[in-house]
Amino acid sequence: MRTFRIPDQVARLAVLFAVAVVALVVVRHIFVPKSFGKLGHYRAAAVDEIASQSVRYAGMQTCVECHTEEAEKKSSSFHRGLACEVCHGPASEHASDPEAKKPFVPRERGACLYCHNYLPSRPTGFPQILEKLHNPMKPCPTCHNPHDPTPPHVPGTCSACHASIARIKAISHHDSLECETCHEASPQHRQDPRSALPKKPTNREFCGKCHAQNAPSAKEIRRIDLATHGGRYLCWQCHYPHYPEGR
Ligand code: HEC
Ligand code: HEC
Numbered sequence: 001m002r003t004f005r006i007p008d009q010v011a012r013l014a015v016l017f018a019v020a021v022v023a024l025v026v027v028r029h030i031f032v033p034k035s036f037g038k039l040g041h042y043r044a045a046a047v048d049e050i051a052s053q054s055v056r057y058a059g060m061q062t063c064v065e066c067h068t069e070e071a072e073k074k075s076s077s078f079h080r081g082l083a084c085e086v087c088h089g090p091a092s093e094h095a096s097d098p099e100a101k102k103p104f105v106p107r108e109r110g111a112c113l114y115c116h117n118y119l120p121s122r123p124t125g126f127p128q129i130l131e132k133l134h135n136p137m138k139p140c141p142t143c144h145n146p147h148d149p150t151p152p153h154v155p156g157t158c159s160a161c162h163a164s165i166a167r168i169k170a171i172s173h174h175d176s177l178e179c180e181t182c183h184e185a186s187p188q189h190r191q192d193p194r195s196a197l198p199k200k201p202t203n204r205e206f207c208g209k210c211h212a213q214n215a216p217s218a219k220e221i222r223r224i225d226l227a228t229h230g231g232r233y234l235c236w237q238c239h240y241p242h243y244p245e246g247r
């Protein structure tokens with residue numbers, strides 16, 4: 001009769017397994033804090049520890065009570081979405097005793113660059129500058145009031161911001177056309193671009209105003225048969241409107 005024998009390799013594994021279980025129990029006993037698991041999958045004592053920390057941020061409502069001037073300026077500016085303590089740091093001690101404790105005042109360029117230095121990952125259109133080129137050496141508040149940072153003068157032309165489009169149009173057949181011929185733009189677009197986007201042409205007839213066979217435009221403008229040319233596609237699916245190529 002053959003006796004049943006546990007294979008060697010299984011025996012060795014069983015020993016390892018037993019050691020692991022014992023180690024786990026020991027480690028758990030030594031290292032897992034006593035209050036772990038009492039209220040859920042975390043250390044219950046942490047609740048009291050965190051609650052006992054002193055409050056460092058006062059919140060914007062508190063600042064507004066005493067600093068109405070700064071708050072009013074900021075409320076209608078580009079910085080309306082920023083809380084005071086984003087720039088001035090935690091200031092609850094100051095709020096409860098203004099004379100004794102002064103908050104941090106970020107006069108260095110670095111404080112603004114944290115949000116405004118060029119980074120490709122920022123959202124399209126977010127106002128950015130190149131630190132080295134944008135009025136170097138001077139602190140930002142010299143020219144921008146931090147509570148209402150509107151640039152000192154509003155750019156006058158479309159090319160101030162859309163330089164590459166303006167430059168390519170200037171060497172194209174559409175050089176004689178103003179941007180506004182095709183884009184109705186309110187003055188507000190130049191002040192706060194994304195709050196008032198200009199209109200863009202939406203149909204073939206728009207280009208037909210100058211290029212259709214019977215359009216009342218200047219004789220030398222090239223004509224196409226609006227009904228058939230390019231099929232039913234929009235003109236700018238084939239012609240880049242800022243540099244249209246024909247023949
Ligand atoms: C109870 C009224 C009060 C509250 C609340 C208050 N402040 Fe002030 N704060 C003052 C006074 C008064 C001064 C002027 C002190 C001086 O010039 O001697 C001052 C000065 C300042 C200064 C200028 C410091 C300097 O060095 O010139 C800053 C910045 C400031 N407060 C930010 C804040 C912020 C941010 C908050 C909200 C977290 C806040 N304050 C809340 C009363 C207040
Ligand atoms: C974008 C960052 C920023 C935000 C947001 C901001 N501040 Fe300031 N604040 C500054 C800077 C920078 C200065 C220093 C200005 C200077 O030196 O001319 C300053 C100066 C001050 C001063 C001192 C004024 C003086 O003439 O010395 C007070 C008071 C103040 N801020 C309060 C506030 C309050 C209240 C809020 C929120 C309603 C706020 N700030 C939001 C950046 C900021």
Ligand code: HEC
Nearest residue numbers: 078079086111112114115126127140141144146149150151
């Ligand atoms: C916490 C981030 C943050 C900090 C710090 C900050 N800003 Fe801004 N800034 C913004 C936001 C958000 C806007 C609004 C962008 C928009 O309207 O699309 C803005 C807008 C501006 C604009 C308007 C640009 C335009 O569109 O014409 C200027 C100028 C400006 N900030 C200057 C400053 C200066 C100077 C400082 C330092 C005192 C500063 N910012 C600090 C977030 C910040």
Ligand code: HEC
Nearest residue numbers: 109112113116127128129135138139140142143151152153
């Ligand atoms: C010598 C004055 C001066 C100083 C100093 C200055 N700026 Fe400006 N800033 C301007 C002017 C003028 C404009 C508007 C015209 C332009 O775009 O150059 C402007 C525009 C901006 C814009 C808007 C750009 C856009 O695309 O709409 C931002 C953001 C800005 N500045 C941030 C800063 C920051 C941050 C600092 C400090 C590191 C700073 N500025 C220092 C004068 C200044």
Ligand code: HEC
Nearest residue numbers: 124125155157158160161179180183185190193194197198
């Ligand atoms: C102060 C800078 C600035 C000036 C000046 C400016 N723009 Fe813009 N414009 C912008 C920015 C920033 C955007 C992009 C907004 C975005 O992508 O969210 C934009 C977007 C546009 C768009 C695209 C709109 C869309 O729906 O995609 C058109 C068209 C346009 N601008 C035309 C013009 C014309 C025409 C002028 C001159 C009358 C002009 N812009 C002047 C900053 C400017």
Ligand code: HEC
Nearest residue numbers: 158162165166169174177178179181182200201236241242
């Ligand atoms: C002949 C008409 C015409 C002229 C002139 C014109 N555009 Fe456009 N533009 C268009 C059309 C059409 C589109 C839409 C393209 C699309 O939807 O893909 C457009 C799109 C844009 C856009 C959106 C981004 C892009 O490149 O598609 C901007 C920004 C813009 N134009 C700015 C300008 C500026 C600034 C000028 C003057 C320097 C100008 N345009 C002149 C017809 C024109």
Ligand code: HEC
Nearest residue numbers: 204207208211222223224229230231233234235238246247
């Ligand atoms: C499917 C692509 C396509 C579309 C859509 C299209 N075009 Fe064209 N277009 C061309 C090509 C390719 C040429 C050059 C070859 C030719 O003359 O047919 C051209 C040439 C032209 C010319 C020059 C004609 C000449 O006599 O030299 C004009 C003007 C023109 N297109 C305007 C338009 C207008 C306006 C629209 C919208 C109504 C439009 N195109 C839509 C492809 C297109």
Ligand code: HEC
Nearest residue numbers: 173206207209210220221222235236239241244245246247
């Ligand atoms: C206000 C009148 C006007 C409008 C609107 C207009 N164009 Fe033009 N276009 C011209 C003029 C002027 C020329 C230069 C003369 C020429 O070559 O026909 C031209 C030239 C062209 C050419 C010919 C380029 C070549 O090689 O000869 C094309 C293609 C063209 N435009 C496409 C368009 C498209 C696409 C649109 C609509 C987004 C458009 N145009 C809107 C006036 C206009």
